[in-house]
Every structure is written in structure tokens, then in C-alpha cells.
Amino acid sequence: MAEQKTLIQANGVCRDIPIKKGIIFPRQVGMLHAVNNVSISVYAGETLALVGQSGAGKTTLGLMMLGLIEPTSGEIVFDGQNLLAATREQRRKIVQDSQLVFQDPVASLNPQLSAGQSIELPLLNLGWERKKRQERVRELLDMVSLSPSHATHYPHQFSGGQAQRVAIARALAGSPRFVVLDEPVSALDVTIQAQIINLLKDLQARLQLTYLFIAHNLDVVYYMSDRVAVMSHGRLVELGECDEVIRNPKHELTKELVSSSI
Ligand SMILES: Nc1ncnc2c1ncn2[C@@H]1O[C@H](COP(=O)(O)OP(=O)(O)OP(=O)(O)O)[C@@H](O)[C@H]1O
Ligand SMILES: [Mg+2]
Known part of the structure; x- marks a missing residue:
């Protein structure tokens, strides 16, 4: 990759979760370091894979x-802006600039909303007028290779792959x-996985997206990603170019992940 502008950066980030015991009188018996002092940069336009048990x-x-x-401690910097120090307005913009696509597409969609309504909702929150919203919904459905008539379908009427296309369209709305x-793609059939991965790659090239791609399957990671980061028990244990890490894994966990995916 020629250009390596950092879009988002985690600096010494920790997330501690109290471990509690007792139902009636819960008391704290320890602390789980769910994320433990992780520093990592995601470069603009890249796909950084995040793997681990x-x-x-x-x-x-x-x-x-x-x-x-x-x-709990540490900082997240988005495009030079410290998230914790951001004003409400700056934070709103940052949150609009970042989106999430989940594992289970059907569960991630509201069953009471049609696909069109789900995709439209973020735009409604952004104050878009009705006509512009409807045009954008048509454009987004086309982007994820669904037809305009899918706008009126509800989540239970979609296959897993189609539902993930709707979830991707919703994520890209703003x-x-x-x-x-x-x-x-973990919840999808293997043949559908390839279609969704290819769609995500196409959209990335078309829209200059930056991805943090959380995955288990290293084959998919290899196909999809520029760099790969390996986490174990809350810590970052290995980070490098995808080719290099998969061909020459250094950490024991990475070696295990590589050998189990062959
Ligand atoms: N809200 C929470 N309350 C209690 N424990 C939590 C909470 N969120 C995360 N954890 C714990 O923090 C640790 C890290 O969880 P996390 O979901 O980030 O792992 P993960 O790598 O995404 O796992 P998976 O591959 O199964 O999705 C786990 O031990 C989890 O049980
Ligand atoms: Mg997870």
C-alpha cells in the first residue's frame, strides 16, 4: 500500500469489566481485562483483519x-479527533462516519420494519426529506444487488445472504x-459467503471504505485483508501484512490459527 494515512487509531486502550458474584447481593470478585492496553492504527482505505479466539x-x-x-483508559482518535474529547456535534459526525455490520443479519434487522424502512431510518435521523430518502434507498438496494421491489420485504422474507445485503445497505446509507x-459472513452458507465477501470488496473499492474485519476463518482473511492483527486474552499479540503473518506466523496462537485453516 503506497499511502498509509491513519484513519482511526487506538492508543493504549483498555476495557475492564467487573466480575460479579451473587444474585441478590452481587459483589465484585475481580476484574476482566476484556481489552488490555491495545495500540493499533487502521489506515485509510485498507482492510485490517482482527482475529483471535x-x-x-x-x-x-x-x-x-x-x-x-x-x-476504561486509553484513547481512540478518529481522523485526528480524540473521541473522548470531542464535542457532541463532533461526536455525532464521527459516529455517522463509522458503521457496524453484525454476524447475524436477520437478528440485526428490526423484524417490524421493511428493508426500505430499515435502510431509510438512518437518513430520517439525519433529517433527509422523503423524496431524497426514497431515491437513496433505491440507489443503496442497487449497490448491494437487490431489486427495488425488495424494499417492501420484511427480514423474515429474506435469505441470510439477502438479509446481510440489506444490513450492508443500511450501514452505508449515511x-x-x-x-x-x-x-x-460467519452465519452464512459457504457459497453465499463468497458473494458477500466479493460485494464488500467491490463496495470498498467503489466508495473508498476502510474496514476493520473481525473474522475467524483465515482463508477469508487472506482473500479480504491487507493486514492482520491477532488478539489473545485482550492483548494484541501479532500484527503485520497479511501475506507475511500467514506465511510466517510468530505467535503460538497465530501458528494454531494458520494450521487449523489449512
Ligand atoms: N458487557 C459485558 N459484560 C460482561 N462481560 C463482557 C461484556 N462484554 C464482553 N465481555 C467479556 O469480555 C471478553 C471479550 O469479549 P468479546 O465479545 O470482545 O470477545 P470476541 O473476541 O469478540 O469473542 P467472539 O469471537 O466469541 O465474538 C469476553 O470474556 C466476554 O465474556
Ligand atoms: Mg465477537
Whole structure:
């Protein structure tokens, strides 16, 4: 990658979660370091994969990078702007610039809203007028290769792959620059996985998106990502170019992940 402008940066970020015991009189018995002193930069336009075992802290780090949960300590800097020090207006803009796509597409959509309404909702919140919203919904459906008639369908009427296309369209509605993809294809059939991965790659090239791609499957990571970061028990244990890390893994966990994906 020629240009390496940092879009989003985590500096010594921690997220501590109290461990409590007892239902009637809960008392704190310890502290879980869900994310433990992680420093990492995501370059503009790249796909940075985040891998690691279940419970390693990947989702927690992703949510902190989106400003959806606050770090216990450390800072998140989005395009030069410290998220914690941002004013409400600056924060609103940053949050609009970042979006999340979840693992389970059907569960991530409101069952009471049609696809069109789901995609339109962020635009309504941004104060767009009705005609512009409807035009944008048509444009977004086309971008994710769904037809205009899908706008009236409800989540239960979609296949997993179609529902993920709707969720992607919704995430892109407000033209974000940074998208956290939290295992976006893990719940899908293998043949559909490839279609969604290709769609995400096409959209990235077309819209100059920056992705944090949380994943388990290193094959998909290899196909999709520029760099890969490996987390274990809340810590960042390895980070490098995708080719390099997969060909020459250094940390034990990375070696395990590579050997289990061959
Ligand atoms: N709100 C919460 N309350 C209690 N514990 C939490 C909370 N959020 C996260 N944790 C704990 O923090 C740790 C990291 O969780 P996180 O969901 O970030 O892991 P992950 O790497 O995304 O795992 P997975 O691959 O299973 O999605 C786990 O031990 C989890 O149980
Ligand atoms: Mg997770």
C-alpha cells in the first residue's frame, strides 16, 4: 500500500469489566481485562483483519473504535479527533462516519420494519426529506444487488445472504468512511459467503471504505485483508501484512490459527 494515512487509531486502550458474584447481593470478585492496553492504527482505505479466539476482545475493541462503548483508559482518535474529547456535534459526525455490520443479519434487522424502512431510518435521523430518502434507498438496494421491489420485504422474507445485503445497505446509507465488519459472513452458507465477501470488496473499492474485519476463518482473511492483527486474552499479540503473518506466523496462537485453516 503506497499511502498509509491513519484513519482511526487506538492508543493504549483498555476495557475492564467487573466480575460479579451473587444474585441478590452481587459483589465484585475481580476484574476482566476484556481489552488490555491495545495500540493499533487502521489506515485509510485498507482492510485490517482482527482475529483471535472467542472471548479475545475483538468485538469489544471494534465497539470502542466506533465510539459505541468507552474505553476504561486509553484513547481512540478518529481522523485526528480524540473521541473522548470531542464535542457532541463532533461526536455525532464521527459516529455517522463509522458503521457496524453484525454476524447475524436477520437478528440485526428490526423484524417490524421493511428493508426500505430499515435502510431509510438512518437518513430520517439525519433529517433527509422523503423524496431524497426514497431515491437513496433505491440507489443503496442497487449497490448491494437487490431489486427495488425488495424494499417492501420484511427480514423474515429474506435469505441470510439477502438479509446481510440489506444490513450492508443500511450501514452505508449515511456514506460512512469506516465500517466494522463483525464476522459478517460467519452465519452464512459457504457459497453465499463468497458473494458477500466479493460485494464488500467491490463496495470498498467503489466508495473508498476502510474496514476493520473481525473474522475467524483465515482463508477469508487472506482473500479480504491487507493486514492482520491477532488478539489473545485482550492483548494484541501479532500484527503485520497479511501475506507475511500467514506465511510466517510468530505467535503460538497465530501458528494454531494458520494450521487449523489449512
Ligand atoms: N458487557 C459485558 N459484560 C460482561 N462481560 C463482557 C461484556 N462484554 C464482553 N465481555 C467479556 O469480555 C471478553 C471479550 O469479549 P468479546 O465479545 O470482545 O470477545 P470476541 O473476541 O469478540 O469473542 P467472539 O469471537 O466469541 O465474538 C469476553 O470474556 C466476554 O465474556
Ligand atoms: Mg465477537
